[in-house]
Amino acid sequence: MSETTRNQPPVAMTVAGSEATGGAGALADIKTFTSLGVFGSLALTCIVAFDPENGWDHRVTPVDQQTLANQLQTITSAFDLDAVKIGMLGHPDTIRTVATAMKDLQPKHLVLDPVLICKGQEPGAALDTDQALKAEVLPLATFVTPNHFESLSLSGMESIDSVEDLKEAAQRIHDSSGAAVLAKGGVRLAGPDAVDVFYDGSTLEVLSEPKVSEVPVSGAGCSLAAAITAELAKGAAPLDAARTAKSFVTAGIRHRLSSHLPFDSLWQGGLAAEA
Numbered sequence: 001m002s003e004t005t006r007n008q009p010p011v012a013m014t015v016a017g018s019e020a021t022g023g024a025g026a027l028a029d030i031k032t033f034t035s036l037g038v039f040g041s042l043a044l045t046c047i048v049a050f051d052p053e054n055g056w057d058h059r060v061t062p063v064d065q066q067t068l069a070n071q072l073q074t075i076t077s078a079f080d081l082d083a084v085k086i087g088m089l090g091h092p093d094t095i096r097t098v099a100t101a102m103k104d105l106q107p108k109h110l111v112l113d114p115v116l117i118c119k120g121q122e123p124g125a126a127l128d129t130d131q132a133l134k135a136e137v138l139p140l141a142t143f144v145t146p147n148h149f150e151s152l153s154l155s156g157m158e159s160i161d162s163v164e165d166l167k168e169a170a171q172r173i174h175d176s177s178g179a180a181v182l183a184k185g186g187v188r189l190a191g192p193d194a195v196d197v198f199y200d201g202s203t204l205e206v207l208s209e210p211k212v213s214e215v216p217v218s219g220a221g222c223s224l225a226a227a228i229t230a231e232l233a234k235g236a237a238p239l240d241a242a243r244t245a246k247s248f249v250t251a252g253i254r255h256r257l258s259s260h261l262p263f264d265s266l267w268q269g270g271l272a273a274e275a
């Protein structure tokens, strides 16, 4: 059913895992879309339930490939999507299913949060995922938002210790993918500011906000990429989308939620609470 006279919100899809507490993953994405005035749909890739009896370790249950393909088919048949975000895929098979769907869909905006490992996981766990993500999904992305660890992996650099290093990483990742890049320094770069570097092949811009917290906050990466996706869905230019997303996340960190978890969780209502 369609009524052309009605003012409809833009529609975005996230392809992401559920993290049950709602700090990160698909729930963070959908809350972000809603907060920024975008209708969200979800193709669920896996279910993460932290284990409170074992140091809040990650327990990951993948969604089977046919069920994921079905969700992608439903959503892409129902909507002319304004933008797509890809979050945690977690397994090479999942990467292949999603890459196949995205090759067919060719979305105008495909924002890739190249989630390799979550806080507290061992880097080695991600190697096969890492290769498949680089080979199959990165070339399809129009925008990619690597954190410090992911920037090392995607750029092939040995270390990223300064803003100059982060600029080089952003340039290398753009050169190999063709995507606009927001390489995030976060709390991994020393200094009073949380610094990210934007590069799209012509504009190199350092985005900087005073650090709110010296420890990582759950959901910051997911919400940043989701906010970029929402802004692109609304028609923003990539650099403007990155700027708005950074303000959204900084306010969300200021208003973060403490709990029994060993880390705080970003609150997507932060920016609205400050308005």
Ligand code: PXL
Residues within 6 Å of the ligand: 016, 017, 018, 019, 024, 025, 026, 048, 087, 088, 115, 117, 118, 119, 219, 221, 222
């Ligand atoms: O923050 C990365 C992330 C993304 N998606 C899911 C997660 C996590 C980290 O815990 O669980 C589903």
